[in-house]
Amino acid sequence: MDSLRGDREFRKVRSHGVAVRDPLFTLRLTEYRPRYGEQWRPRAIIGIVVSKKTLKRAVDRNRARRRVREALRTLPGGLPPCRAILLPNPAVLSVDFLALQSALIRALERAPGRVKKGSGGNSGGRAPVPVAVTAAAPTPETP
Template sequence: MEQTFARRYRLTKTDEFSSVFGFRKAIRGKLLMLHYQPRPESNTEARLGLVVGKKLLKRAVDRNLVKRIVREQFRLRRAALPPVDLVVRLANKPAPLDRKQVADDFVALLDKLQRPRNKRDGQ
């Protein structure tokens, strides 16, 4: 199995990010927020985009660390994911930046995404 983070697994264009944000489906974790949009039937692979703003993490080193952690967790779990476009963004400022907490939060969001959702309205 290929273990790289190739270009075909990334969201690269502004339009791709905009369409995912415009779809308005999101799951919120402790630190991260996962926006998602199902891909058309012809596509079978998940893609990832990352947004980590300066407002929450001032140092570029910290922003890059968060992106590296999320990319690695995505790479390891990509084969099991449904065909969706994902945009991960930092929702809360982590007090001390903890690698394990960021990784665990992203994995929990992926688990929520894969779980079938129950109808709340009792149908």
């Protein structure tokens, strides 16, 4: 699992991502695309954002971040290849660790088909563009 880097990556996920809400967090997901000039290596790239408005004390913000990061790291079955922003709520600090992991699994399952593990799926939840198939006329063989 890698972290989102830079304002540009966060803006792309915010503008193109699909939000999945849970009582413990909000997860915004988009499909995986490599960074500019990077090889195709499908993996989860996640940014964990805890604002001062959500949790006032830095100790609590850091604890929430560490707890969520560990829950993501130890998910059974791993993470699907995607880019995501996870915004934890204050309840993340008081909930049982296994309950946090199960909530993350449920959120990933509720995400559109393009983000689920093992799915090549369509992008953006949009309908796939139909491809016109034209039958080519048989070409005469030359001796």
